[in-house]
Amino acid sequence: MAIHLYKTFTPSTRNGAVDSQVKSNPQNNLIYGQHRCGKGRKARGIITARHRGGGHKRLYRKIDFRQNENDIYGRIVTIEYDPNRNAYICLIHYGDGEKRYILHPKGAIIGDTIVSGTKVPIKMGNALPLSAISSSTSRKPYALEEACTVWEGVLIDQKDESTSTDIPLGTAIHNIEITLGKGGQLARAAGAVAKLIAKEGKSAALKLPFREMMMVFDERGDDERRERDNGGVMVERKRKS
Template identity: 85%
Template sequence: MAIHLYKTSTTSTRNGTVDSQVKSNPKNKLIYGQHHCGKGRNARGIITARHRGGGHKRLYRKIDFRRNEKDIYGRIVTIEYDPNRNAYICLIHYGDGEKRYILHPRGTIIGDTIVSGTEVPIKMGNALPLSHHIHPESRMLCKEACTVWEGVFIDQKEESTSTDMPLGTAIHNIEITLGKGGQLVRAAGAVAKLIAKEGKWATLKLPSGEVRLISKNCSATIGQVGNVKAKHKSLGRAGSKRWLGKRPVVRGVVMNPVDHPHGGGEGKAPIGRKKPITPWGYPALGRRSRKRNKYSDNLIVRRRSK
């Protein structure tokens, strides 16, 4: 969706931007209320996640990350705003009467049809396993689905002779554990690329730059997540940030020594250390924080860049 600028009348409208009118009219059976108590606190009231608090009330939309309506075609009825994520969602009406929300794939519009299963065409919004075999009717759609990511190209010879999902396919909403539903690549504008398949593993390049192995039996959705311009949106004022439940971020150098290792000093003093550290004393700004010897280390081919 397009980003619009306000006509300048105040400082907030001068600096703020807004999405085009994407309204939200959720279905009653697909929403439920959430009681956000604590706002970043644990059961004892101690802050465990900083910079959270307040915010407007929200209704949670049940999103179908599993896409387990197999081999039943559905039609996109609406494209809606979701306050719980920066990606848009779309309401799907399936042929058997089922209604579900899914993440909005980039390029799909109201009236398009989608389907999930093991033998379905490779088309925007369709969900299928990474080991999917191409349906005869889908060969003309392969190039369209796989060139969403700029720079990805499928050789014409490979496209016409391959019996497997083409390498270079742009995908999102990727499962890590079979049957658990998509857990990777779900943010607005996110897209991963299928770069290799060998044995029972598929090699994916994630948006962070990490290259890792995923079971070929896990499913993914073809295409890129919509609302790709979400990162260019400017709220324009502090109040809009508070509506989202985000509190101010204060620099450690302006705190007291009791609150942060960078704090203290007379006037505008430096941090007093060779390198910056976190409030808990760990190295900051570039130091890798992933736990060592984690069980999934064997599945990571190349770690993401700093």
């Protein structure tokens, strides 16, 4: 991405450098205001975290961390600045008329196309499952979790856009799901990248940015947990004792 350098007119503009291709006018139907409460105070108004609060007003951009527009191609229209995160975001126009924000993949430029699905090219910006487990063979514990696969964006740039059902080992990935259908939660910061190092059955081993190994499973046990209601704190304490 091109860098725009400023001439020195005042001490505050010395050595200034910004990205010249990044715009800051967000899509109106993808933003909403938010009330920044707290400001480092607790309920009594006493400062518990110093040097918090203030700053410019922010509009929150709704980011699509799930990328569940399966087999529908989208085009990168803009690369925008997001005040709520240190990574840039992209405005995607899909073929069905849908408009969404996603995290900006490394190296993606305006005009590139992306797609999500189980049989899409292994290409930068595309979203694929970690393991080749189709939704017909996997169990669907909840009505909202129709796609029982783990999705993430791909950061690699391969010359051969081979079509596969899963991501090969050694691939650099980001925006990784932990819970099915919840959206990406790992490797979302600017410059963050994880590496797929092993796959076994319904689980995948990842090397995370902070050099920690983690297993990502296709499903979790005790899927009826949300249906239980203990009724009170004492019931929960007696159950744990």
